[in-house]
Amino acid sequence: MEFLISLQLNSLKMFIVIAFMLAGIAVGYLFRRWKFRFINGLIITLIWLLLFLLGLEVGTNENVVRQFGKLGFEAFLLAFAGTLGSVIAAWILWISTKNKKASK
Amino acid sequence: MKGSLIILSFFATGLLLGIFRWFPIGWFENDYSFYVLCALMFSVGISIGNDPTSIRQFRSLNPRFIFLPLMTILGTFAGILVVSFFLKNRSVNECMAVGSGFGYYSLSSILITQYKGIELGTIALLANIMREVLTLLFAPWMVKYFGKLSPISAGGATTMDTTFPIIVKNSGKDFAIVSIYQGFVVDFSVPFLVTFFCSL
Numbered sequence: 001m002e003f004l005i006s007l008q009l010n011s012l013k014m015f016i017v018i019a020f021m022l023a024g025i026a027v028g029y030l031f032r033r034w035k036f037r038f039i040n041g042l043i044i045t046l047i048w049l050l051l052f053l054l055g056l057e058v059g060t061n062e063n064v065v066r067q068f069g070k071l072g073f074e075a076f077l078l079a080f081a082g083t084l085g086s087v088i089a090a091w092i093l094w095i096s097t098k099n100k101k102a103s104k
Numbered sequence: 105m106k107g108s109l110i111i112l113s114f115f116a117t118g119l120l121l122g123i124f125r126w127f128p129i130g131w132f133e134n135d136y137s138f139y140v141l142c143a144l145m146f147s148v149g150i151s152i153g154n155d156p157t158s159i160r161q162f163r164s165l166n167p168r169f170i171f172l173p174l175m176t177i178l179g180t181f182a183g184i185l186v187v188s189f190f191l192k193n194r195s196v197n198e199c200m201a202v203g204s205g206f207g208y209y210s211l212s213s214i215l216i217t218q219y220k221g222i223e224l225g226t227i228a229l230l231a232n233i234m235r236e237v238l239t240l241l242f243a244p245w246m247v248k249y250f251g252k253l254s255p256i257s258a259g260g261a262t263t264m265d266t267t268f269p270i271i272v273k274n275s276g277k278d279f280a281i282v283s284i285y286q287g288f289v290v291d292f293s294v295p296f297l298v299t300f301f302c303s304l
Binding site: 077093 | 111114115120122123125141142146151155156166177179181183186187194199223226232233234238246251252260266273
């Protein structure tokens with residue numbers, strides 16, 4: 001079975017993505033005298049575009065669309081429980097670091 | 105919340121256009137989303153490098169954050185374990201295998217399809233897409249009530265690519281390095297954990 005999803009990456013692409021971010025950091029640092037006022041607007045626009053493309057990829061995946069009614073609820077329960085569990089675990093770690101700071 | 109609704113509406117628009125095929129055929133021959141992601145990461149990089157305080161704050165991060173990937177994995181398993189008791193037609197191991205995708209839907213769904221068949225593979229695909237979308241939508245809310253680490257945990261294996269910009273936006277630029285580290289470790293664990301739970 002092949003999924004038409006290319007948004008998530010293989011390891012080569014992952015390194016390319018990280019390299020782009022490091023290059024961005026270098027550029028931002030070299031030109032730190034300039035204030036890139038447009039950058040936050042650009043970031044949010046690109047996020048919208050990426051989410052639009054994610055929607056397109058999910059929507060054109062016939063297997064996902066066809067099975068959604070049958071398996072969607074089960075998948076949602078698992079997604080919600082896993083996400084909530086990890087959020088609570090991260091909260092515990094967050095609180096433990098805060099308390100350490102306070103006791104110092 | 106308004107920001108999340110806008111994001112959701114872009115996702116929904118793409119979804120509808122995809123379902124009803126209202127776009128040029130053969131469009132995905134080109135890897136557009138990858139180019140957009142590269143442009144996005146470059147822009148996020150500029151905003152980090154351009155901010156003199158963000159680089160200094162990297163050094164003041166708490167060393168305990170090194171345990172975050174472990175918390176992500178254990179927290180996910182705890183949540184899945186609880187809900188697996190309500191899913192009577194699925195075994196605990198099957199539920200754990202789906203949870204072990206940590207949002208990495210392409211890899212986890214392909215592996216689970218190979219090991220356990222197309223139905224559980226499709227559940228893995230849907231559940232892990234939903235995890236990514238939940239993170240993108242509720243990151244501001246998570247930061248508000250559960251601290252700055254929570255959207256990083258929620259993003260699971262995706263926090264070094266697709267959910268990274270949202271995390272930086274909500275947790276702050278000084279958490280960029282935590283997000284990349286966490287994503288790298290969890291991403292690496294996905295094939296091992298999925299295979300482990302499918303073989304039980």
